[in-house]
Amino acid sequence: xxxxxxxxxxxxxxxxxxxxxxxxxxxxxxxxxxxxxxxxxxxxxxxxxxxxxxxxxxxxxxxxxxxxxxxxxxxxxxxxxxxxxxxxxxxxxxxxxxxxxxxxxxxxxxxxxxxxxxxxxxxxxxxxxxxxxxxxxxxxxxxxxxxxxxxx
Amino acid sequence: xxxxxxxxxxxxxxxxxxxxxxxxxxxxxxxxxxxxxxxxxxxxxxxxxxxxxxxxxxxxxxxxxxxxxxxxxxxxxxxxxxxxxxxxxxxxxxxxxxxxxxxxxxxxxxxxxxxxxxxxxxxxxxxxxxxxxxxxxxxxxxxxxxxxxxxxxxxxxxxxxxxxxxxxxxxxxxxxxxxxxxx
Numbered sequence: 664x665x666x667x668x669x670x671x672x673x674x675x676x677x678x679x680x681x682x683x684x685x686x687x688x689x690x691x692x693x694x695x696x697x698x699x700x701x702x703x704x705x706x707x708x709x710x711x712x713x714x715x716x717x718x719x720x721x722x723x724x725x726x727x728x729x730x731x732x733x734x735x736x737x738x739x740x741x742x743x744x745x746x747x748x749x750x751x752x753x754x755x756x757x758x759x760x761x762x763x764x765x766x767x768x769x770x771x772x773x774x775x776x777x778x779x780x781x782x783x784x785x786x787x788x789x790x791x792x793x794x795x796x797x798x799x800x801x802x803x804x805x806x807x808x809x810x811x812x813x814x815x
Numbered sequence: 816x817x818x819x820x821x822x823x824x825x826x827x828x829x830x831x832x833x834x835x836x837x838x839x840x841x842x843x844x845x846x847x848x849x850x851x852x853x854x855x856x857x858x859x860x861x862x863x864x865x866x867x868x869x870x871x872x873x874x875x876x877x878x879x880x881x882x883x884x885x886x887x888x889x890x891x892x893x894x895x896x897x898x899x900x901x902x903x904x905x906x907x908x909x910x911x912x913x914x915x916x917x918x919x920x921x922x923x924x925x926x927x928x929x930x931x932x933x934x935x936x937x938x939x940x941x942x943x944x945x946x947x948x949x950x951x952x953x954x955x956x957x958x959x960x961x962x963x964x965x966x967x968x969x970x971x972x973x974x975x976x977x978x979x980x981x982x983x984x985x986x987x988x989x990x991x992x993x994x995x996x997x998x
Contacts (some may be wrong), residue, residue, distance in 0.1 A: 710957055711958055723891070723922055723924075723951075723959070724958065727922070727923075727945075727951040727952055727956070730947055730948040731949060731952040752953070752955040753957070
């Protein structure tokens with residue numbers, strides 16, 4: 664039984680690791696300037712719309728940002744430079760990807776923290792259940808149970 | 816429920832309450848960024864370079880008017896507040912003919928409609944086309960009308976989101992002139 668448990672855990676580990684490696688490999692960097700500009704526009708939110716990125720929005724400000732992203736990419740500016748410039752002009756909320764520092768970093772950190780704490784609690788609960796199962800009844804317990812059975 | 820469990824539940828509930836309250840406070844105290852005279856990262860900074868050929872065919876370069884007050888107005892022909900504020904811009908332009916200049920930049924509009932707007936409503940100041948939207952982004956324009964006041968020397972001193980009046984612009988100009996006279 665223990666052997667099957669170990670194989671199951673190993674299988675889960677292999678699947679999770681495979682999924683992580685697969686997702687990293689599938690995330691190819693953009694091949695052309697147009698692709699790079701597209702990816703930047705897809706992750707910049709229209710500052711006057713509700714949750715729409717500048718690619719989806721018809722607002723004049725979205726059109727202005729799209730035109731500027733194309734220009735800045737053509738000028739050879741890095742993604743980080745373009746995002747920083749847009750955040751300076753329109754506020755950090757235009758970045759669809761939350762920042763990796765300050766309060767916004769909680770978005771990245773909390774799921775990891777919750778995952779670690781949940782895993783720890785599960786491990787603790789499993790250990791407790793297992794240790795509970797291993798308790799052997801004392802002679803006194805056996806005697807009481809036998810006495811009750813005889814009585815009934 | 817045992818005393819230990821009761822204590823744990825109270826502790827977890829208290830922690831969750833504190834976290835929720837912190838988020839509410841954080842969101843409640845954030846700056847909305849709206850209002851008649853709005854905040855902008857440009858205020859106190861050198862004005863972005865604006866140059867081009869106006870509708871009247873004359874060349875314009877903001878560097879040539881650094882000795883005057885410059886009001887840069889982003890507008891659109893389809894925008895009702897822009898139509899309403901246009902007479903105010905004409906009035907301010909009339910009052911400040913000696914030491915001020917208005918520049919209009921169509922935003923989210925076609926050149927044809929912007930030209931028709933000036934034919935219909937008047938205005939003899941430079942109207943420049945922001946072909947690559949570089950000025951709109953450099954000024955952080957969200958929606959028309961938006962106006963930026965540049966002091967002599969080229970520093971942006973005020974930004975307005977929405978309709979403005981000649982008196983409101985002049986109030987800022989007078990305030991700054993008085994402040995400079997004191998210092």
